[in-house]
Amino acid sequence: MTSLPRAFYRRHPAQVAPELLNKLLLRDDGRVGRIVEVEAYAGSEDPAAHTFRGRTVRNASMFGDGGHLYVYFSYGMHWAANAVCGEIGQGFGVLLRALEPVDGLDLMRQARSKARRTQDLASGPGRLAQAMGIDRRFDGADLVTGAQGVCIVSDGVEPPLQPVVGPRVGITKAVDLPWRWHVPDNPHVSKRRPLRRTE
DNA sequence: TTGAGGATTCTC
DNA sequence: AGAATCCTCAAA
Numbered sequence: 001m002t003s004l005p006r007a008f009y010r011r012h013p014a015q016v017a018p019e020l021l022n023k024l025l026l027r028d029d030g031r032v033g034r035i036v037e038v039e040a041y042a043g044s045e046d047p048a049a050h051t052f053r054g055r056t057v058r059n060a061s062m063f064g065d066g067g068h069l070y071v072y073f074s075y076g077m078h079w080a081a082n083a084v085c086g087e088i089g090q091g092f093g094v095l096l097r098a099l100e101p102v103d104g105l106d107l108m109r110q111a112r113s114k115a116r117r118t119q120d121l122a123s124g125p126g127r128l129a130q131a132m133g134i135d136r137r138f139d140g141a142d143l144v145t146g147a148q149g150v151c152i153v154s155d156g157v158e159p160p161l162q163p164v165v166g167p168r169v170g171i172t173k174a175v176d177l178p179w180r181w182h183v184p185d186n187p188h189v190s191k192r193r194p195l196r197r198t199e
Numbered sequence: 200t201t202g203a204g205g206a207t208t209c210t211c
Numbered sequence: 212a213g214a215a216t217c218c219t220c221a222a223a
Contacts, residue, residue: 039206048206058219075207076216082206095206114209126207170206190207201223210214 009066013040013085021159028149033099037182043091047173051091061140071139078126100188124190
């Protein structure tokens with residue numbers, strides 16, 4: 001298990017995102033998940049990014065240094081976690097969209113009583129945060145040192161040579177950018193709701 | 200002060 | 212397909 005150096009994160013999110021596939025997200029209580037789905041969000045160059053229109057109270061941590069966590073509250077119900085990327089002030093990040101549960105499954109099931117199958121535990125950004133117990137307290141946490149109880153490490157498994165690439169989910173702006181990546185044929189990737197037919 | 204919209208999930 | 216649910220931020 002080796003933690004990823006700060007320099008790993010201090011790059012463009014479209015470069016970092018696919019390399020985060022197959023890395024491990026760790027909690028200090030033993031919960032471990034393998035990252036199998038991610039999306040890149042690129043600050044002022046990306047209309048779909050929370051940071052597109054500049055710094056606010058909510059997105060402040062996304063403007064911080066790479067290798068920290070940006071946690072936000074979504075749709076009045078869910079938390080979601082991003083790995084902040086780039087340099088201070090850029091507002092780059094990678095949304096962690098799905099995990100394959102690896103360890104601490106009992107705690108994950110406890111946190112996600114609605115999930116019947118293992119593949120429902122963390123297949124989606126809201127589910128992922130709930131399964132890992134990530135909420136507002138972890139906003140700004142250092143993913144390199146793990147000092148706040150959450151970190152990302154490598155166990156030597158390489159990212160997929162040919163990840164599945166496609167448009168991001170659940171956004172209405174910059175919908176055509178192919179900034180979503182996932183591990184091919186992995187059952188823990190989030191299921192896309194079929195796109196609403198445009199009449 | 201207001202209100203529209205949102206990087207979603209669950210159930211029907 | 213619709214509901215749940217509430218925070219954020221721009222605009223007035």
